[in-house]
Amino acid sequence: MSTSVSAAAVAALVPPLTGRRSPPASRVPQICRRRIRSKPRIFSSSPSFPIVPAAAMATGGAAPTASDAGSKKKLLIFDSEEDLAVSLAKYTAELSEKFAAERGAFTAVLSGGSLIEALRKLTEPPYLDSVDWSKWHVFWVDERVVPKDHVDSNYKLAYDGFLSKVPIPPGQVYAINDALSAEGAADDYEACLKQLVKNGVISMSAATGFPRFDLQLLGMGPDGHIASLFPGHPLVNEKERWVTYIKDSPKPPPERITFTFPVINSSAYVAMVVTGAGKAAAVQKALSDKQTSSDLLPVEMAVLQDGEFTWFTDKAAVSLLQNK
Numbered sequence: 001m002s003t004s005v006s007a008a009a010v011a012a013l014v015p016p017l018t019g020r021r022s023p024p025a026s027r028v029p030q031i032c033r034r035r036i037r038s039k040p041r042i043f044s045s046s047p048s049f050p051i052v053p054a055a056a057m058a059t060g061g062a063a064p065t066a067s068d069a070g071s072k073k074k075l076l077i078f079d080s081e082e083d084l085a086v087s088l089a090k091y092t093a094e095l096s097e098k099f100a101a102e103r104g105a106f107t108a109v110l111s112g113g114s115l116i117e118a119l120r121k122l123t124e125p126p127y128l129d130s131v132d133w134s135k136w137h138v139f140w141v142d143e144r145v146v147p148k149d150h151v152d153s154n155y156k157l158a159y160d161g162f163l164s165k166v167p168i169p170p171g172q173v174y175a176i177n178d179a180l181s182a183e184g185a186a187d188d189y190e191a192c193l194k195q196l197v198k199n200g201v202i203s204m205s206a207a208t209g210f211p212r213f214d215l216q217l218l219g220m221g222p223d224g225h226i227a228s229l230f231p232g233h234p235l236v237n238e239k240e241r242w243v244t245y246i247k248d249s250p251k252p253p254p255e256r257i258t259f260t261f262p263v264i265n266s267s268a269y270v271a272m273v274v275t276g277a278g279k280a281a282a283v284q285k286a287l288s289d290k291q292t293s294s295d296l297l298p299v300e301m302a303v304l305q306d307g308e309f310t311w312f313t314d315k316a317a318v319s320l321l322q323n324k
């Protein structure tokens with residue numbers, strides 16, 4: 001179990017991030033430190049999206065290079081989930097290298113659910129050895145308010161499937177304080193983020209005034225929810241908070257914390273990882289041309305202010321799209 005103290009009490013302990021050096025784990029604010037438990041082919045798109053051959057991506061074609069700067073949305077369709085996982089690893093590793101070189105840190109946001117399994121290739125060669133894991137700072141776009149060893153914990157899911165297999169410094173893994181209420185945990189996590197902005201670990205978006213994470217790795221539920229932002233729930237309209245809480249999640253468990261849309265939409269890069277026929281209807285709605293502003297799914301509300309949004313999908317997930 002992690003400890004937590006106020007952000008103000010620890011602020012002075014933490015030097016700003018400079019150059020290419022990341023702060024040692026021991027100097028990360030206690031409020032932000034949640035140590036890893038010792039145990040515990042056919043490529044198509046809607047007309048509004050560029051068609052990006054997934055095979056090209058696998059060989060570097062969709063790497064985050066300067067030539068991609070003007071391309072804000074991409075739809076990648078893979079023949080298999082295995083192919084998707086290979087390319088997602090390459091994409092993530094290249095962004096890690098880019099941000100580590102540019103700013104000495106890489107802020108990666110995880111969702112729960114099927115996303116974690118899709119990250120499995122990052123835990124294998126060549127990435128296990130070639131990625132500079134010491135530059136990674138890991139966050140959760142949403143978390144269930146349960147103990148970290150609970151089967152519903154997004155932290156546990158990520159730890160078991162990803163974090164326990166790569167050498168990210170434990171002090172750079174920012175889990176929620178699971179001893180707090182949902183409201184308290186959301187406040188605590190937001191305070192953690194604000195402290196890390198002050199330290200220079202997390203960038204700020206000049207355009208929005210909200211934190212700008214380097215990469216958010218997100219999943220989507222069959223109902224079109226992302227993070228813990230559900231269709232028709234008032235939380236989708238939150239405009240001020242960075243992190244908020246929900247006590248009546250339609251998907252169990254009911255109590256969760258979640259990043260808000262202003263934070264999600266301030267990201268530099270988002271990978272939206274969606275597979276399986278069960279999500280085809282939501283994908284169809286999100287990627288169809290006939291969007292109406294009155295009944296947007298949460299996934300449709302993920303619109304980056306100044307970043308690159310890439311859908312990583314398989315054939316089943318796009319099976320209801322026209323023009324394939």
Ligand SMILES: O=C1O[C@H](COP(=O)(O)O)[C@@H](O)[C@H](O)[C@H]1O
Pocket residue numbers: 111112113114115142143144154218219220221222225226227228251
């Ligand atoms: O409850 C949640 O669900 C979504 C989607 O999960 P998936 O298994 O259908 O991919 C997930 O992105 C979110 O983090 C999680 O809390």
